[in-house]
Each structure stands twice: as C-alpha cells, then as structure tokens.
Amino acid sequence: MYDTINSERRVDTKEIKFSARDVQVYYGATHAIKDVDVEIEDKTVTAFIGPSGCGKSTFLRCLNRMNDTIDVCRVEGDIRLDGEDIYDKSVDPVQLRARVGMVFQKPNPFPKSIFDNVAYGPRIHGLARGKAELDEIVEKSLRRAAIWDEVKDRLDAPGTGLSGGQQQRLCIARAVATEPEVLLMDEPCSALDPIATSQVEELIDELRTNYSVVIVTHSMQQAARVSQKTAFFHLGYLVEFGETGQIFTNPHDERTESYITGRIG
Amino acid sequence: MTETGMTDDAPRGKKSLSVRDARTRRRNAAELRFRAYGIAAIAVGLFFLVVLAVSIVRSGLPAFTKTVADVEITVTEAEFEAAEAELFKTKAYVRLFIEKLQTQLGENRLEVAFDAAAIGRIMGKVGGTMREFYRENPSELGQPVAFQLAASSRVDGYFKGRVTREALQDSRFLQLSDLALVDALEEAGIIRQTFNWTFLTGADSGVDNPGGAGIGASVVGSFFMMLVVLFLSLPIGVAASIYLEEFAPKNRFTDLIEVNISNLAAVPSIVFGILGLAVFIQFMHLPQSAPLVGGLVLTLMTLPTIIISTRASLKSVPPSIRDAALGVGASKMQAVFHHVLPLAMPGILTGTIIGLAQALGETAPLLLIGMVGFVARGYPDGLIAGFTEPNSAMPAQIYTWAARADASFYEKAWGGIIVLLVFLLSMNILAIILRRRFERRW
Numbered sequence: 001m002y003d004t005i006n007s008e009r010r011v012d013t014k015e016i017k018f019s020a021r022d023v024q025v026y027y028g029a030t031h032a033i034k035d036v037d038v039e040i041e042d043k044t045v046t047a048f049i050g051p052s053g054c055g056k057s058t059f060l061r062c063l064n065r066m067n068d069t070i071d072v073c074r075v076e077g078d079i080r081l082d083g084e085d086i087y088d089k090s091v092d093p094v095q096l097r098a099r100v101g102m103v104f105q106k107p108n109p110f111p112k113s114i115f116d117n118v119a120y121g122p123r124i125h126g127l128a129r130g131k132a133e134l135d136e137i138v139e140k141s142l143r144r145a146a147i148w149d150e151v152k153d154r155l156d157a158p159g160t161g162l163s164g165g166q167q168q169r170l171c172i173a174r175a176v177a178t179e180p181e182v183l184l185m186d187e188p189c190s191a192l193d194p195i196a197t198s199q200v201e202e203l204i205d206e207l208r209t210n211y212s213v214v215i216v217t218h219s220m221q222q223a224a225r226v227s228q229k230t231a232f233f234h235l236g237y238l239v240e241f242g243e244t245g246q247i248f249t250n251p252h253d254e255r256t257e258s259y260i261t262g263r264i265g
Numbered sequence: 266m267t268e269t270g271m272t273d274d275a276p277r278g279k280k281s282l283s284v285r286d287a288r289t290r291r292r293n294a295a296e297l298r299f300r301a302y303g304i305a306a307i308a309v310g311l312f313f314l315v316v317l318a319v320s321i322v323r324s325g326l327p328a329f330t331k332t333v334a335d336v337e338i339t340v341t342e343a344e345f346e347a348a349e350a351e352l353f354k355t356k357a358y359v360r361l362f363i364e365k366l367q368t369q370l371g372e373n374r375l376e377v378a379f380d381a382a383a384i385g386r387i388m389g390k391v392g393g394t395m396r397e398f399y400r401e402n403p404s405e406l407g408q409p410v411a412f413q414l415a416a417s418s419r420v421d422g423y424f425k426g427r428v429t430r431e432a433l434q435d436s437r438f439l440q441l442s443d444l445a446l447v448d449a450l451e452e453a454g455i456i457r458q459t460f461n462w463t464f465l466t467g468a469d470s471g472v473d474n475p476g477g478a479g480i481g482a483s484v485v486g487s488f489f490m491m492l493v494v495l496f497l498s499l500p501i502g503v504a505a506s507i508y509l510e511e512f513a514p515k516n517r518f519t520d521l522i523e524v525n526i527s528n529l530a531a532v533p534s535i536v537f538g539i540l541g542l543a544v545f546i547q548f549m550h551l552p553q554s555a556p557l558v559g560g561l562v563l564t565l566m567t568l569p570t571i572i573i574s575t576r577a578s579l580k581s582v583p584p585s586i587r588d589a590a591l592g593v594g595a596s597k598m599q600a601v602f603h604h605v606l607p608l609a610m611p612g613i614l615t616g617t618i619i620g621l622a623q624a625l626g627e628t629a630p631l632l633l634i635g636m637v638g639f640v641a642r643g644y645p646d647g648l649i650a651g652f653t654e655p656n657s658a659m660p661a662q663i664y665t666w667a668a669r670a671d672a673s674f675y676e677k678a679w680g681g682i683i684v685l686l687v688f689l690l691s692m693n694i695l696a697i698i699l700r701r702r703f704e705r706r707w
Binding site for chain 1: 514515583585586587588589590591592593594595596599603604608
C-alpha cells in the first residue's frame with residue numbers, strides 16, 4: 001500500500017517523526033551545530049549531506065542521544081519524536097534508542113555469532129517469548145537486511161568473519177531486529193565497495209516502506225539515489241532542506257549550489 | 266651540473282636493482298645491528314634464566330631428600346621392664362639399641378667400635394624415641410619393630426656432600442671417628458637417603474631440628490592468603506575500574522583518584538604492612554599472624570595493580586562495540602557487562618595474575634603483621650581456622666630459614682623456593698587456561 005506512494009518521488013503530507021527546533025550543539029567551547037530546524041517524516045529517506053566536519057553526523061547522533069556518551073557534548077534546543085521532547089529529563093535514552101535504531105559508519109558487529117548479533121536487541125528488550133519466536137525475529141531481520149540467503153547456513157559463525165558489506169548488512173539486521181521506528185545511518189557505505197554499496201542502497205530503499213530512515217552521506221550521488229528529502233549542512237548550519245530533486249537540480253542557496261557542483265567542500 | 270641532471274633526456278639515474286646503493290647498505294647494516302642487539306639481549310636474558318634455574322635446582326633439590334637409618338629391633342618384655350626400672354631409662358634403651366645394631370652390623374661382617382655418644386651424634390635421641398614408642402604401644406613388645414630414625418643434620422650433610430671430612434676436624438657435633446660408623450651403616454644398608462616427605466608436608470621446626478622442618482604448613486598459609494587476595498581484590502578492583510572507566514564523570518576529583526591509584530601501585534610494600542598492623546591488628550583486633558590479615562594487607566597492595574591493568578584493558582576495547590550496544594538500546598550497564606567486560610577479560614586476568622604473583626612473593630608486609638619468624642603451629646584444623654590461626658607464608662618461611670645458622674636450613678630455603686616457584690607456575694598455568702577459554706569465545 002505504501003509502495004505505490006513511495007515508488008514516486010513525491011513527498012506528500014506524511015506524519016512527522018522528528019521535529020527539531022533551534023538545536024545548538026557544543027563540544028566544550030566549540031559550537032558545532034547552530035540553529036538547526038528540521039522535520040523528518042515517517043516512511044521517508046532523509047539524507048544529510050555536507051562537507052566533512054559540517055556537523056551532519058553530530059546532528060544525527062543527537063536524534064538518538066548518542067552524544068550523551070560524550071562528556072563534553074552539550075545539546076540545546078528542542079528535538080521531538082512524535083511530539084515528545086527526547087531531551088526531557090523524564091526520557092530514558094535507552095528507551096529512546098530502542099525506538100530509534102542506528103547503523104554506524106564502520107561495520108561494528110559484536111564479536112559473537114551472527115545469530116547472537118541479531119538476537120541481542122530482541123533479547124534485552126524482551127521482544128521474543130521463547131526460542132521459536134526469537135528464531136523468527138532473527139530470520140525476519142536478516143531477510144529484511146537482504147543477507148539471509150548468504151548466512152542462513154552459518155548462523156553460528158562469528159559476525160566478525162563476514163565481509164565488510166555483509167557485516168554492514170548484519171548491523172542493519174541488528175538494528176531492525178528491535179523494530180525501531182526510525183533508522184539512523186551514519187555514512188553506512190563509506191567502508192564498502194561499490195557492489196556492497198549498491199546492495200545497501202537497495203536495502204535502504206526497501207526499508208523506507210517500514211521506517212523513517214535518516215542517512216548521513218558524503219556521496220551526493222548516493223543522496224540523490226536513495227533519498228526523498230535532503231538537508232545540506234555547512235559549518236554547523238542547516239543551509240537548505242527540501243525535496244531531493246529540488247536540492248540537486250534547483251538549489252535556492254548558492255552555498256548548496258557551490259557544494260553540489262563541487263566548488264566548496 | 267644540477268641543470269644538466271634536470272633535463273628531460275638525461276638518464277634518470279638508472280641503476281641495477283641488484284646493486285645496493287650506499288644508503289640502502291647503511292640501512293641494512295643498521296637493521297642487522299638492531300637484530301643483533303635484540304638477539305644478544307634475549308641471549309643474556311636466557312643465560313641468566315638458565316643460571317638461576319640451575320642454581321635453584323642444584324641448591325634446592327637436596328632439601329627434598331633426607332638421610333634416615335632403618336633399624337629393626339625386637340625388645341622383649343623383660344628387657345622393657347629392666348630398662349624402665351633403671352634410673353636413666355633412655356640410656357638403657359640406647360644400650361639395647363647399640364646391642365641390636367652391633368649384631369646387625371656383625372651379620373654384615375662389619376666391625377666398628379662405637380659408643381652411645383656416637384649414636385647420639387649420628388641419630389639424635391634414639392633412646393627417647395624408643396621409650397616413647399614402647400610406652401605407647403606395649404603390644405609391640407617381643408615383636409620386631411622397624412624404627413626409622415632421622416640422621417642428624419651433619420650426617421645428612423655428609424651424604425649430600427655439604428659436610429666434608431676437613432670441616433669435621435674439630436667439630437663437637439659430629440666427629441671424624443663417627444664417619445667410620447656412618448660408612449659402615451651405609452654399607453650395611455641401614456642408613457640411606459630417601460625422599461623427604463616431611464619437607465613437603467611438615468611445618469616449621471625448631472632451630473635445632475632442621476630435619477623435621479617442612480614447608481607444607483606455610484604452603485597452606487599462602488594458599489589461604491591468596492584466597493583472601495583473590496576474592497577481595499578481583500571484585501573490588503574490577504568494580505572500581507569499571508566504575509572509573511565507564512561510568513564516573515571525568516572531573517578533577519576522578520583525575521585525583523586516578524593519579525593516586527597509580528601512586529599507590531608504587532608504594533613500598535612495607536608501608537602496606539605497617540598500615541595493616543595499625544588498622545587490622547591494633548584497631549580492628551583481628552588475630553595476629555593470621556592469613557586473613559596477611560591477605561587483607563596483600564589485597565591493599567594488589568588492588569592498584571589490578572585496577573590499572575583492568576582499566577587499560579577496558580580502554581583497549583574499541584568504542585565501536587559500546588556504540589553498537591547502545592545503538593540497539595542496551596543500557597550502559599548492559600553494554601559494559603555484555604560486551605565490553607567479556608572482551609576485556611583476558612587483560613583483566615593477566616593483570617590479576619601479575620598482582621597475585623606479586624602478592625604471593627611478598628615478605629616485607631608479612632614481617633610487620635607477625636607472619637615471619639617461628640610460627641610452627643602446623644596445619645590449621647578446618648577451613649575457618651585456615652584464615653584465622655597463626656601461620657606463615659612461603660616467602661616468609663624461606664626468609665626465616667635463610668636467616669638460621671644451621672646449613673641444612675639454608676638448603677631448605679632453596680627447596681622452599683622451588684616449592685614457591687611450582688606454586689606460582691601452577692597459578693599462572695591456571696590463569697592461562699582460563700584466559701584461553703575466554704579468548705576462544707570470540
């Protein structure tokens with residue numbers, strides 16, 4: 001039912017998952033993110049692009065409060081998930097992260113078996129009652145991450161023994177196993193070869209049917225290929241945010257134009 | 266000249282790859298020298314190791330044998346009563362002993378003249394031993410009884426080559442004339458060397474009885490101390506490191522703690538000893554000379570070592586693993602206990618074993634809590650007594666023996682070192698097996 005909508009590059013009024021208002025992030029004395037306002041829709045792939053050090057990864061990590069683990073990092077402003085302020089004192093970041101999954105730049109499977117990698121999330125969140133149900137979740141997640149056929153015969157093998165692309169898809173399977181609502185991906189393809197990259201991109205496009213996906217990428221082609229919405233960050237500012245087609249073909253801001261034509265970086 | 270070299274058509278220093286230029290030769294020579302230094306360093310290390318091992322084994326092995334005299338004696342009831350009726354009863358027994366010994370020697374066609382004093386110098390208080398035995402076991406009267414008598418320290422030394430004839434010129438403990446009897450006894454197969462179980466199983470003996478001294482009791486003391494150290498310092502150390510490394514805010518106060526832990530690792534152990542004396546014995550009134558107190562003191566000493574190595578191994582776990590766990594919604598504690606700690610486990614075990622080995626070999630702090638010196642209580646009766654009854658520890662026992670005058674105690678000190686090293690090696694092997702098991706899981 002969503003497929004018909006999403007197959008077209010059309011962004012109509014969808015539910016807003018994340019809405020950020022006036023977000024500031026400081027690393028000690030460094031002001032890393034300045035006045036960022038953004039709205040991330042459900043069942044949409046949103047790409048964050050921009051030169052290195054522009055703050056796109058930092059902002060992504062604000063969305064599931066991964067920046068909490070960095071002592072010197074301070075976040076101000078208002079970020080809401082389904083209308084709830086995620087930086088409210090009453091919010092447990094652990095519960096938030098169960099709803100907002102994350103895939104990292106470098107594939108980081110646990111040094112455990114493939115099965116245990118995927119089963120870890122469901123186990124700690126108590127999503128499965130019994131072994132059969134857990135098996136089912138693991139299979140479903142691996143299938144969604146398009147890696148089931150490659151690993152179904154060796155679920156007991158260590159996840160770290162897979163190739164880079166397989167590891168990253170395993171990490172995606174691990175992230176979707178906890179049934180998150182939003183999937184954050186921090187340059188998921190930067191460590192992968194072109195074939196693995198295209199596999200992961202295909203996968204992202206499929207994930208869009210179930211999740212809201214936010215992807216940070218250095219590759220503008222990748223952003224153009226997989227996303228419906230694109231946000232361009234520069235020097236900590238969110239310069240431009242809009243439909244991907246519009247950003248790449250008719251940017252309003254000249255900095256965006258300079259970046260996508262390769263003049264600033 | 267340089268200009269001509271820069272022109273395009275000039276050959277760009279075409280050199281054969283099989284001819285080494287001066288720079289390459291220098292580089293290779295430097296590498297070769299460095300390798301030679303390395304090999305030399307390892308060779309020197311190995312040489313000292315071999316020297317150490319050989320000297321320990323050579324000096325220590327005699328401690329594992331002892332010289333005994335096996336004499337089979339039959340004392341009839343009449344002889345027993347006659348001896349008991351005398352004024353100097355033990356002398357009567359010695360007389361009986363000499364008679365039997367004479368006949369045994371005669372059977373072997375060995376004729377040596379000797380008196381009771383010589384027997385005393387060679388085998389110690391034979392009369393007392395015999396009298397005690399027959400008074401306790403009157404049923405053995407009239408039957409042949411095999412007495413095994415420990416030879417005196419100097420006879421033992423004579424057999425092990427420690428005591429020479431020259432050294433006995435004017436000795437009042439063992440005289441040159443006695444050696445004829447000793448030789449005859451050896452020829453008759455009465456006096457011989459056997460494995461010294463007493464050394465492995467016994468407790469410390471008085472200064473005048475080196476033959477009866479054993480390290481067993483202090484092995485037990487060390488064992489109980491290590492139990493205390495392990496069960497206190499491992500959980501406390503690991504918990505402290507995990508908190509400091511993973512949970513504690515990084516501020517001036519935690520920095521101060523960190524610096525102090527590093528400093529504590531370098532504090533001389535005798536300082537911990539006097540601290541233990543003041544706190545555990547004088548203030549808390551824990552029993553003196555007890556392995557419990559020794560263990561507590563050594564725990565204080567071992568904690569910094571364990572904390573430092575545990576923190577180092579926690580630090581070496583890649584942060585991506587923590588991110589991965591947090592990213593799927595694990596709590597901080599789940600991330601640490603499910604993922605970080607198992608990966609850090611081999612390093613933690615290594616640190617623990619280094620700390621325990623240090624504690625096992627420590628003598629100075631034990632000096633101050635009364636575990637060094639003559640603590641001949643023997644084996645503790647029961648598990649709790651093992652912690653609370655006065656005992657010594659292996660290094661303390663070795664130190665005590667090395668300080669005694671009799672040369673056979675010196676030999677025992679070396680033997681004690683062998684036992685200590687075996688204890689240490691088995692501890693390390695256990696740790697290596699455990700570490701392998703943890704490593705194999707990943």
